[in-house]
Amino acid sequence: MAGLRGATMVLGTLTLLSFLAGVLAASASEALIAFLCFLVAMVLLPLVVREHRTNAAAARETRAAVAAMRRIASGNFDVRPERLTSTTLSGLQAPFAAMTEALAALFSQLADHREQLSAVLDTMADGVILVDPDNRIALSNPAAHELLGVEVPRDTPLSSVLRDHELRALVTLCRESDQRTYTELALANPRRNLSATATPITTTPAETQLDEQETSVLLTLHDLTPLRQLETTRREFVANVSHELRNPLASVKAMVETLEGGAVSDSAAAPDFLARINREVDRMNTMVNDLLELSRIESGQSELHREPVDAAATIAAVCTDLEHRIAETGVEVTVNIPGGIVALGDAEKLQQVISNLLDNALKFTPRGGAIELCARNAAQDCVLVEVRDSGPGIAPEHLPHLFERFYKVDRSRGDQGTGLGLAIAKHIVEMHSGEVGVESTQGTGSTFWFTLPRAP
Known part of the structure; x- marks a missing residue:
C-alpha cells in the first residue's frame, strides 16, 4: 500500500507540474519556468519512489512538498515546504526555496510588463483592436472605442462591432493574404477620416500539431481628421x-x-x-x-509684451487714430468707460484688436448711426470690452463664421476690406487667454465683445 500511495503521489506531482508548465507556457519566459519545473520533477521522481519504499516519514514530507507546489502553482509564492529531514529529500530544501523565489521574481516581472503594456495601450492616441482567428475581439483600447464611436467589448464577433464593411474587408484580406494591408476610410457617424492598418499575427496553438497555424489580425486606427481639415x-x-x-x-x-x-x-x-x-x-x-x-x-512668431493696459486710454488712442475715418462715415462714436479698468496684455496688439472691431462697425453702420465702445470689470478676474453699433445686424447663420479668414456676410459690397480683420482680432485675444464673440439681431445692430485678464 505504501508503494501504491507513493506511486500515486509521484503521478500527482507530475500531473501538477505538467499543469503548471501548461499554464506558464504562454510566453518565452514562462516556458523557461515550465522547463525548470519539469527538471525538478525529473529529480524528484526517482528520489520519491525510493524514499516511499523505505521511509513513511519521507512520504509525509513528500505529500507536504506536493501540497506546497500546488499552492505555488496557484500563484502563492510565499509558501515553503516543511523542513525535509529524510536523507534523500533533505538536499532538495534549498533548491526548492531558490526555485520558488525565482518563480516569484519572474512572475512579478511579467506582471509589471503586462501593466506597462496595458498603460501604453490605454494612453495611445491610435486605436488598437486584436481580432482572434475566430473573428472575435480579443483586445481593444479606449482610443478604438472613441474613434469608432462604439463600444468594442472583448470576445464579441467582429461583425457586430465594426459596421463599416471596409474595415471588415480589410481584416479578411489581411488574413487571406497573410500580408499587412492598409486603407483610408471616411466614417459617417461619427464624422471622421481614419487610416486603418491590418497586420497578420501567426501563432501555433499548444493543442495542435506544429504544422497547424492560426492567424490573428492586429488592426490599428489613426485619426486623419485634423490632417484632412488642414x-x-x-x-x-x-x-x-x-x-x-x-x-x-x-x-x-x-x-x-x-x-x-x-x-x-x-x-x-x-x-x-x-x-x-x-x-x-x-x-x-x-x-x-x-x-x-x-x-x-x-505660427507663434508674434510675441506678447504683457503689461498693465488702461482700457480708457487705449480706446481713446484708437479713436484718435481713426478720427478722419469716423468723420468721413458720419457716424457718432462715443466711449463709455469708468476709471480704473486695467487689463493685462500687450498694449500695441490690443489697440489693433479694438481698431479692427471699430473699423468693422464703421463699415456697416449707416450715416447718422451710432457706435458705443464700453469696458468694465467682469467676473473671473477679467475685463470685458464691447463695441456696439446701430447697423443692420447680422443673420444668425452668419454668426458662427464671422471670425473665419476671408468670411464676408455680403460679398457684393466692395468696401468690406480684406476679410481678415476679425480673424486677426480673434487670434490676438486668444493669445491673451481671452475670449471673443458677437451678439446680433437683425434690424437692431450688433455687439462685438472680447475679454482679457485683469491686471493684478
Missing part, C-alpha cells in the same frame, strides 16, 4: 487669396489699359483712374500685411 483649410485659403487678389488686379489692369488707350491725356478721367489704381494697390498691400500678421500670430 488640407481643406489650405485649399480654401489659396482659393480665397486668389479671389481677393484677382479682383483688384483685374481692375488695375483695366484702368491701365484705358489710360494707355488715350485716357491718360484726358484731364478729367486720368486723375480719377490714377486715384482708383492707388486705392486698389493700397487694398492689396493691406491684405498682404494682414496675411503676414495672421501668419506670424498663428
Whole structure:
C-alpha cells in the first residue's frame, strides 16, 4: 500500500507540474519556468519512489512538498515546504526555496510588463483592436472605442462591432493574404477620416500539431481628421487669396489699359483712374500685411509684451487714430468707460484688436448711426470690452463664421476690406487667454465683445 500511495503521489506531482508548465507556457519566459519545473520533477521522481519504499516519514514530507507546489502553482509564492529531514529529500530544501523565489521574481516581472503594456495601450492616441482567428475581439483600447464611436467589448464577433464593411474587408484580406494591408476610410457617424492598418499575427496553438497555424489580425486606427481639415483649410485659403487678389488686379489692369488707350491725356478721367489704381494697390498691400500678421500670430512668431493696459486710454488712442475715418462715415462714436479698468496684455496688439472691431462697425453702420465702445470689470478676474453699433445686424447663420479668414456676410459690397480683420482680432485675444464673440439681431445692430485678464 505504501508503494501504491507513493506511486500515486509521484503521478500527482507530475500531473501538477505538467499543469503548471501548461499554464506558464504562454510566453518565452514562462516556458523557461515550465522547463525548470519539469527538471525538478525529473529529480524528484526517482528520489520519491525510493524514499516511499523505505521511509513513511519521507512520504509525509513528500505529500507536504506536493501540497506546497500546488499552492505555488496557484500563484502563492510565499509558501515553503516543511523542513525535509529524510536523507534523500533533505538536499532538495534549498533548491526548492531558490526555485520558488525565482518563480516569484519572474512572475512579478511579467506582471509589471503586462501593466506597462496595458498603460501604453490605454494612453495611445491610435486605436488598437486584436481580432482572434475566430473573428472575435480579443483586445481593444479606449482610443478604438472613441474613434469608432462604439463600444468594442472583448470576445464579441467582429461583425457586430465594426459596421463599416471596409474595415471588415480589410481584416479578411489581411488574413487571406497573410500580408499587412492598409486603407483610408471616411466614417459617417461619427464624422471622421481614419487610416486603418491590418497586420497578420501567426501563432501555433499548444493543442495542435506544429504544422497547424492560426492567424490573428492586429488592426490599428489613426485619426486623419485634423490632417484632412488642414488640407481643406489650405485649399480654401489659396482659393480665397486668389479671389481677393484677382479682383483688384483685374481692375488695375483695366484702368491701365484705358489710360494707355488715350485716357491718360484726358484731364478729367486720368486723375480719377490714377486715384482708383492707388486705392486698389493700397487694398492689396493691406491684405498682404494682414496675411503676414495672421501668419506670424498663428505660427507663434508674434510675441506678447504683457503689461498693465488702461482700457480708457487705449480706446481713446484708437479713436484718435481713426478720427478722419469716423468723420468721413458720419457716424457718432462715443466711449463709455469708468476709471480704473486695467487689463493685462500687450498694449500695441490690443489697440489693433479694438481698431479692427471699430473699423468693422464703421463699415456697416449707416450715416447718422451710432457706435458705443464700453469696458468694465467682469467676473473671473477679467475685463470685458464691447463695441456696439446701430447697423443692420447680422443673420444668425452668419454668426458662427464671422471670425473665419476671408468670411464676408455680403460679398457684393466692395468696401468690406480684406476679410481678415476679425480673424486677426480673434487670434490676438486668444493669445491673451481671452475670449471673443458677437451678439446680433437683425434690424437692431450688433455687439462685438472680447475679454482679457485683469491686471493684478
